[in-house]
Amino acid sequence: MTRRVLVINSGSSSLKYQVVDADDGTALAVGLVERIGATGGRLSHTTAGQRHVVEVDVPDHAAAMAAMAQAFAGYGPELADAGLVAVGHRVVQGGEAFARSVRIDAEVLDTVIGLSDLAPLHNPANAAGIRVAMAQFPDLPHVAVFDTAFHLTVPPVAHTYALDRKIAAAHRIRRYGFHGTSHAYVSRAAAAFLGREPDQTNVIVLHLGNGASACAVRGGISVDTSMGLTPLEGLVMGTRTGDIDPAVVFHLARTAGMDIDAIDDVFNKRSGVLGLSGRQDMRDLVDAAECGDDAARLALEVYCYRLRKYLGAYAAVLGRVDAVVFTAGVGENSAPVRAGALAGLESLGIELDPEANQVRSSEPRDIATPGSRVRVLVIPTNEELEIARQALEVVDSRG
Template sequence: MSNSYVLVINSGSSSLKFAVINSATGEAVLSGLGECFGLEDSRMSWKFNGDKREVAIQGDESHHKLAINTLVGLTEELALAQDIVAVGHRIVHGGEKFTQTVRIDEAVTQEIEQLADLAPLHNPAGAIGIRAALEAFPSLPQFAVFDTAFHQTMPKKAFTGAICNTLYSDYGIRRYGFHGTSHYYVSREAAHMLNKSIDDASFISVHLGNGASVCAIEKGRSVDTSMGFTPLSGLMMGTRCGDLDPGIIEFLLKKGWSQERVFDALNKKSGFLGVSGVTSDARGILEAMENGHEGAKLAFEVFTYRVAKYISSYLVPLTSLDAIIFTGGIGENSLPIRREILNNLKLLGFVEDEQGNEAARFGNAGVIARSEMLDAVAMVIPTNEEYVIVQQSMVLLNQ
């Protein structure tokens, strides 16, 4: 029996990430990135069987379209095309319209475009990728998987802002949440590792990367999450500020700052980068700390303190807790950051398993701490958002 593959596409405003993934095993047999679209050095690189290649993407047409056309030729050259059964697209924002994965047609594509106000950098790019892929792969069924969909189970008390209700009714301003595919995946993996039914399991999922969020999961369903109307809120991140008094925005505008300068500062010059003054990368923060850099030390302390505060607060929406799950690039790999977060959770009874924490890195899952008081564990699970897109696409394909 031949393999069946799903082509996963994540289209950004000036980039296109892709992978051809075995639908049974989750293995990426081909993965790559098109980047710097619209610039002179626009290019596309990929890995296949350990080999790496790169080509320039140049031409008068849309670079997204040129990249996907290059991808078509690549799948044919590598003898993968005949086994690709579907295309799955990662779409950042589904608003309240899309609560689950959907098969793409013209109406769905237009709905995604109409949600651009909620994700102006992401949804238009996602729609561009969809239209290019529909043209390049006209015979393949294509599916949209939404970052926000998993969080559509939040109760009103969790997603409603304490603002004039017409701001919600007229503009859709509410908590939406992101990283949904990651929180969904690791919660299912955690239930499996703990030999529990996901319908009986409750977790606090902690996705820590350049973007970071926490999600409270009760009986397998998202009941609260730290990101809000946009991915700017919640935890401190690589360059994003996280939770902030909105009065600061008014203050800076009165000081003569432009709207663009304010939001550039909050989105691109805050977080690890802003507090440390050194870097947005957690590895660079830890290295600078070791060299005695006070700004890096403060950034480390602010980040770990805020993560621990969110974890503690997310006991409130849960009736029980089976595990705290660490995932994402930082959550999966940074031993010092996980250790400090656990130190901040000692009042909840968590005691680090030092050997377990050392071992659960670089692609390895495992238990890193236990709390007898809560009868819960802390664990690390590597995320696999692309495989969620594959799995959910295959479910709809087989219906």
């Protein structure tokens, strides 16, 4: 029997969706509704190799869900005949309440909303999408799959900040980590590529997109990750600072007269490689650096230097590293970033094959030299498939 899952990723101003065959990994349809709550709404819907783009009026998430339903009705596949067995929802923050994916009921939804102080831009939008989807598909089980759940195995020594413990406890301050569905999927795919069981495999996964995070995975279990209480901590990103002295906040408040919201905006939206170079897209950054732009060159060096620091740290955490794995848009496609991240790490047993690194492919591949003790893999991520599979696991566990 065909088992397909409608995967929904509801953001504050967008709604992404896919119909995924959880058994063979194929996507029957992929879509995006943009500019929810603003003028100029647009829907793109791709199925059977054809992409359809239309303007839509989407004042809220209910209207966006209705537009999605109309796209399926007009362009296919018919949802009633698609073999749907569940709806899987991406939820960014599960706090300490959710160590795994769960079937959504009123109590779960209330808990997701209650965690909004930890993810104010994401959880309310995730909850809004869940509400309208449950109303539109009342006969299907709905499952929440949390970005943070994979990282709840990170031990206290790694997730605890050296902050006054009463304040930390009162405000739920700890390292949560994000990109968990990607790290879970890619770490298992890397073990399979190596012909090993996940519980016998140690990998460092570098999820490098506009947002970026590193994860140390020991025996299939996350034991450390670079993002923290929020997705701001860790690696240099497209627009985010990554690691920065927290006293910079006090300094800007005192010397520049900036309030908390203004500093938040700078750290999250105007920093990273964009703040350093004026360019957010890694392809543009690399091109500019190669053409002699000093700001772009420094931004690329800072980006790769931070990656090397985390690779060294996580090699120490794991003790034995079987593979370094690159994934997501930058990780899968930028040979210069991969080369820069691994430069000088031969003493850790990491030897990159320059020719293999230049090969472009959508398939998983090994780009290390034959003699490298640590393999270097490029594994395309598939967060939607991971959400679909986790949703099915929850449904199957309930009989």
